[in-house]
Amino acid sequence: MWRKILNSFNSVKCSAHNPSLLANNVKYLSSFVSGEPTGPLVKTAIPGPRSLAMLSEMKKIQISDAVQLFADYSKSIGNYLYDVDGNILLDVYTQISSIPLGYNHPELLDVLQDKENIRTFINRPALGVFPGENYPQRVQNSLLRIAPKGHTEVTTMACGSCSNENAYKAIFVWYRRKQRGDKSYTPEEETSCVMNQLPGVSDLTLLSFKGAFHGRTFGTLITTHTKPVHKLDIPTKDWPIGTFPRYKYPLEEFVRENEEEDRRCLAEVEELFDRYNKRGKTVAGVVIEPIQSEGGDHHASPAFFQELQRIAKKNGAALLIDEVQTGGGTTGEFWCHDHFNLDHPVDIVTYSKKMLIGGYFSLPEFRPREGYRIFNTWMGEPSKVILLEKVVEIIKRDKLIENVRVTGDVLLNGLKDFGKRYPNVVKNVRGRGTFCAFDCVSMAKRDQLVEQLKVEGIQSGGAGPVAVRLRPSLVFQPHHASIFLDRLEKALKKMD
Amino acid sequence: MWRKILNSFNSVKCSAHNPSLLANNVKYLSSFVSGEPTGPLVKTAIPGPRSLAMLSEMKKIQISDAVQLFADYSKSIGNYLYDVDGNILLDVYTQISSIPLGYNHPELLDVLQDKENIRTFINRPALGVFPGENYPQRVQNSLLRIAPKGHTEVTTMACGSCSNENAYKAIFVWYRRKQRGDKSYTPEEETSCVMNQLPGVSDLTLLSFKGAFHGRTFGTLITTHTKPVHKLDIPTKDWPIGTFPRYKYPLEEFVRENEEEDRRCLAEVEELFDRYNKRGKTVAGVVIEPIQSEGGDHHASPAFFQELQRIAKKNGAALLIDEVQTGGGTTGEFWCHDHFNLDHPVDIVTYSKKMLIGGYFSLPEFRPREGYRIFNTWMGEPSKVILLEKVVEIIKRDKLIENVRVTGDVLLNGLKDFGKRYPNVVKNVRGRGTFCAFDCVSMAKRDQLVEQLKVEGIQSGGAGPVAVRLRPSLVFQPHHASIFLDRLEKALKKMD
Structure with a gap:
């Protein structure tokens, strides 16, 4: 079933802006956050030269061995993380699972247009x-x-x-x-x-x-x-x-x-x-x-x-x-x-x-x-409560939990299919909603896959010794899952 | 010496807006944060009726036994904490010593007028x-x-x-x-x-x-x-x-x-x-x-x-x-x-x-x-770093550490004088800068004094079993110290 959805997406070049060919059970016809690009774009090795320059500055200040890249949080939007080298990554890791509505959701930006709210942000x-x-x-x-x-x-x-x-x-x-x-x-x-x-x-x-x-x-x-x-x-x-x-x-x-x-x-x-x-x-x-x-x-x-x-x-x-x-x-x-x-x-x-x-x-x-x-x-901190108030309102209004269920089905079925077709790389596929994971045969293979995914424009993350974990935001939709699966398959082909 | 300064302030009704009679060694002639009131104003018992109503709501949600009042952070300004009942307290406690530049410093509000900065606040x-x-x-x-x-x-x-x-x-x-x-x-x-x-x-x-x-x-x-x-x-x-x-x-x-x-x-x-x-x-x-x-x-x-x-x-x-x-x-x-x-x-x-x-x-x-x-x-959190960057800039530009030293002298000398004149209430006066304290004879007396200070329009706090601690912000100036000492003396007179 997920293949049908995936194919329908592939046929529209994964564009969020032309989703007319969506399968029937996919209710959301465009991205919840407007302004997303049509897909990832990788221009440099990651980290790229500008990230590396900033990293060398950061290393003077503190241990920075876990830094993967320097992000451009002005440009990042929805499910897409932009880095300072112009790379655009579809983010299924979301700052270690801590971004509910993607980057720069316009209604969260609006919270800080309100003068009363601004005072809550500076008077802690x-x-x-x-x-x-x-x-x-x-x-x-x-x-x-x-x-x-x-x-x-x-x-x-x-x-x-x-x-x-x-x-x-x-x-x-x-x-x-x-x-x-x-x-x-x-x-x-x-x-x-x-x-x-x-x-x-x-x-x-x-x-x-x-x-x-x-x-x-x-x-x-x-x-x-x-x-x-x-x-x-x-x-x-x-x-x-x-x-x-x-x-x-x-x-x-x-x-x-x-x-x-x-x-x-x-x-x-x-x-x-x-x-x-x-x-x-x-x-x-x-x-x-x-x-x-x-x-x-x-x-x-x-x-x-x-x-x-x-x-x-x-x-x-x-x-x-x-x-x-x-x-x-x-x-x-x-x-x-x-x-x-x-x-x-x-x-x-x-x-x-x-x-x-x-x-x-x-x-x-x-x-x-x-x-x-x-x-x-x-x-x-009350400023976080104000932001959460808006997040909860949006989750309810946009039925984002339902979106997670629908998208999670696409994602999990896609992964299960890969489990059958790439059994040497994708094992023990499991998940609830979009909170999905699979195991690789070794830590080295897992780390290699996470790196290869980045080359394909996907920011993912490891979990435990051998798992790849997916932690997309609540605005991760079937068409994003489709892009992810497409890129994952490209990575898997290079691993085999 | 502090008496001279205090008297000069009393003679101008503690107004920050007419500080011409300031003693020579007091270099700062107006408040660092504009828009401060001329002094505290107590209209109700504290907590007042609106605070009490909100407190009863809060008690439904969580333990709230330490809550003293509900503040109006829209109106609070500089060294003055406004509560929801219209009381205005000179704040020498500053949220357990955590407010560097007083409330609603205009340049901190401006940080959040910058669209790039706003993005830092919502993309954590x-x-x-x-x-x-x-x-x-x-x-x-x-x-x-x-x-x-x-x-x-x-x-x-x-x-x-x-x-x-x-x-x-x-x-x-x-x-x-x-x-x-x-x-x-x-x-x-x-x-x-x-x-x-x-x-x-x-x-x-x-x-x-x-x-x-x-x-x-x-x-x-x-x-x-x-x-x-x-x-x-x-x-x-x-x-x-x-x-x-x-x-x-x-x-x-x-x-x-x-x-x-x-x-x-x-x-x-x-x-x-x-x-x-x-x-x-x-x-x-x-x-x-x-x-x-x-x-x-x-x-x-x-x-x-x-x-x-x-x-x-x-x-x-x-x-x-x-x-x-x-x-x-x-x-x-x-x-x-x-x-x-x-x-x-x-x-x-x-x-x-x-x-x-x-x-x-x-x-x-x-x-x-x-x-x-x-x-x-x-x-x-990077948003805090952005705010701190501005705070440090202001501390340096406005020479606020120097202000602390000058104001601290006024405060400590005033307290030492009270130590001599009210020896049954004010003991062991000590401090560095405005980070001052004194002991009362017992916890009961200390708690009573902190309450009485509130009646006089001063938000202070206890420390340890018998101390009153002063933790004003960096924009607490000699004229604020003067108001504080004046109100403290009124409270001391009621304690004797």
Whole structure:
């Protein structure tokens, strides 16, 4: 089916401006962001000479080994990232999955034409102490408009790591309050905690998973288990680490094996609860991504998550779902865990990236009883809430989640077809919405493919040791998917 | 002397618009930000009815126990914070010390009139991977233009906690590289670290001080020792905690006692190095504020810091000076440690708040050898760099550090005079530049004074158990200090 759509697009030279030959089920007849080019354009090696000159300046200032190119954010538009050498890349990576509506969406530019809004951008308050006029209403119009099921409370933070750090703290505070009952802190607790001593501090733990990524600050890093480069040399703690399922693909051919994998991983979680609880390192919560992203785009079944929630509840532990990368609509639901049909609302859901602001949604029992327990100077930023308000309005109005579903079908079916036709390069195709990935046979082959894709005008990214991850924006449409698949096939042919 | 200035101001009704009677040494004859009112105006109890209505909305969404009022950031101007009930407060707290040039500085508003700049505000890149055109130049024009002595490298982060978290990581990475010499990581290190095990992770520690505040995320919280509310229930680590000097005031009357206090604290630092190093919890660095701010505005002498740096060097440990609150000019030097006449540049200096963006300056040996060791999605934000570029330009052009020195003299002398005349309320007056504080006899009295100041139209804040801290912006001038002292005296009279 995707081939039909792809062919129809190819026949109009992938032009967003002449989409009359679209297949019937593709509802969006032009780009959501006007002014996009008709396709990528690669003029130089990437990074090109101007990028390299800027890079040499940047290297004088700081480590810059991860820099791929210098972008021209004035010219970048919609799904297209322009670089300073005049190259135009179709961007399916979107700043590590953090651009919801593509570049320079005209209605976001308009937000900053409003004089009142401009004042919000330059007068950054200490939000927890001196919030601005109508701030609660702004939060209602943005974050709470897309709150996960069962959630009416939200805390804002400046970035993804801080979102998880503070959500972890909220879990520990909640857990100890359950233990204390109605009693207040003892004087001994108050004195000892300041000097990092029990009983004021706790020996509680959080259970995380192999291959998980929750951030690089000290608390989140305890629960991150992707690459040595994040972890080497940094002091940490002994918290339980479970196994996130590793499925065999295609899923429909390995139903029994993958169910067995779920059972094995869940039994291990139960065993870890027992072991750590008995050792006095009580497990206060379970922290998990709905799709392990940085770790290599590993999926787990709804049944796995349902049972995990039951195990956490049975043990009196919180379940935190980290939607920093998966949240915001690109899985075809606003929150990826909406796919899981869970028994109960998730205790805590963290967000950042495409939400423009960080933070977490939490059930009412996770609200601390005292001010300043979850606090910092900025607590996020109202200017981001204003932008998010507009983003959410556009997502609803333009039915962008529906667009993700339609486009995701094109993308995933296209990748599956390549999986059959280029089995030596494209393996284990998987995805929800446009949040898709596939594996290569080795890290070297994966890195080579990502480079080759750039030569073909595609900005993509790796995930884990061998995966290519696709993280297009919400305005990535079937005709963009078509261009991507076309370019990917060109790259694959050069790999074979 | 300050009385003379104060009287001259009182005689012109504290008007910034008729400053002709200013004392000779007050060089600035009008406000740096035009459009300021002539003084505070209090119409309602604070929080007033509109603030209370918004607060009740906010309480539905999140914990709001620290909220003092809802501000009108459209009307707020210069040193004056307007609230939604029409109250006008002279702000000597500035959003927990995070507003460099007061509210709505016209030249900061102009930054957002520029169409190119607007695009920087809505296209937030993953700075470590896809920086924008001329970003290195922007960093040169802003952060590196005011780099601490001996520093040419800078890393950007989104907030103060992340600045310290990542600076701590840079210290651990640096220390272990020294230990390894030219050897690379062993396969065992690479495998073990991902599972939170030695030898890949480390048992290194950082030495912090009682009363220190470096943040509330897990790593920084290990080194924060202010209030139980920050620390209770949160798992932590056993790292060495020294004693920050507690001086007797006035300093000139207790020279011998305070020198003895320095010696005692430094001897304890040496002892902690020995004890932790022997236990295999090697101290990789010392983390300290140049003035303990959140902990209660505790100062230490230049001699203390000089010797502390020598002790760190002798032990092969890094010295990190946390200038998140003290940096940016309000101590009368751009960096507070500029007052200390240290033997060597400081290894790492962290910043945030009035710098608008977080991050750290570090000497070249603290640069990791591999990309992604110090990394996150956003790595700060270019829009903040653009604003900071303008802020730095204005600080230099308007000689705002000089203004801080002149105004600080007025403020500190005024407070010292109150210390003599209201000795039951104003104790231990201290400060550098306008970064001033004094103690009350108890927390209850301090809280009462901060409330009474609000009734008089002054927004101030507490620090530690008994201190009132003053954190005016860089555009706080002698005539503002005069108004503040006048209102403070009114409040003091009601306290006696």
